[in-house]
Amino acid sequence: MSGYLETKNLSVGYHGKPLIEDVSLCVQRGKIVTLIGPNGSGKSTILKTVIGQLPELSGTVYLDGETMCSRSRNDVARRMAILMTARVEPELMTCRDVVSSGRYPYTGRLGVLRDEDKKIVEQSLSQVDALAFADAPFSAVSDGQRQRILLARALCQQPQLIVLDEPTSFLDIRYKLELLSVLKRMVRENDLAVLLSLHELDLARRISDTVICVAGDRIDRVGLPAEIFTSDYIAKIYHMEPGKYDPCFDSLEFVPGGAK
Template structure:
């Protein structure tokens, strides 16, 4: 179907097929048409062309009281509900089953209680809705939707304006509803990491059409995200599931790392605007993926191989051109011993060498060169030391 307003198409050829118990996410930049699709699925907007079906029935043919038993909607807009309590608002979800003036039976009250428990909001039931945080309000609105006992819940950006705790909690609640109750959930998100880690199917909305549709593993690639959001100055890493700000600065610092010890150092120095060369890193090391995403120059060795002499000499030649060497405190073994040799070689060259290895155990690592090295306890301290040294050199 085509969706939009009156005769103006916003997104064309929308073909979305939801499976019972599935969590489906729409991803795309602001203005791409995610909300328009959701409003059309909810019956709040008529399709420009085509039809919305729920279990084979045309949405337009379903009477509103019956539709409310099949479909629940949670929109982005904050609603003003005066001095109503959480219980009273949640109870509104029973309207399709009791009618507007119907009394709540013991069964209805039990359903309300169960829904509040499902969203971890039982402790809020007697509080006024207006007093709640945004995250608490969102949980209550999800509970109200659940109380309708629908087959499908549609949510428009349910994690907007929420802190990390409540974002994770909301997605966890929705996943649980899908798995335990077989409810199909269709939502829009801005958080790429939440979409990838929480949703089974993702639709990418771009340039007025569905650019891709499938599982996160099938469609979320580095280039896909950068193209979708027209990102410059950062790179999406599909292995890490995160965006990394990259620098194209010429290397002035050589970092000997590995085994995940370099990640924090790379990010700290990248934030400070430094260009880096990282090596020698094995191709299966997590540090290599972060380094590449940050735009570092990488000297790479094949996984599980001892560092070959050509890689060592390549690293040594680059090291001659930089001002600083950093030892991240990586564990040393037979396959990466040459990285320790690079650290010692840097000391011999007269480079300023920083180490994140504990100073009290440094002699076993550096031997006679122990006192030639500057020791820091964290990455931010290394960055500050480099900045202070550069400032002194300029004076």
């Protein structure tokens, strides 16, 4: 089955030197595909190539059946929203202002919001449960609230695809769970396609429909969470050598109810 986002024979890397070759992704509407792997394994490189921040070394990225390079920047922005790891620090902007900037692909250079645009801004704030602090300065809210605002900004673009690079970084466990719960609900309600990377394996197991394991020089395995999150495989991909850890961790297993 074809996906809303697909890559074929994709090689990614820097300065013309491949890091990972033959990257094949397929992200369908209504599904969450998650990249996992050790730090420095290439997850962010894959995402940056998919969204066009890095050039493809070879191969092709398809968005809704057409190559990314054949679409205008504005056309891509109406179909794909991006939430990357770098912190956003807009000056003198309220949370509502930040969310409103998601309408720029539709408002033109002047950025004047029509009544329809304002309605979409309010709907987006409501979907991420952010109306209560919408008028607060963006610089004054918590990291968890900021991530929800950035998610609302992505929603405001009315995309069919959202790409997120480690969206739970800097967040405590409460805000991690809240953010991913909102994201899961958005996928159901808006029939979104989602591609993201995560460090937290138990959260990745819970939220993902498909998991892609990045091993530094290759895509090592693609499968359902139940197929990926076994003690033996996780130990292998994260290079967890026997004897280097306290025996109390030896019995950790990924099971449907969580780690035990």
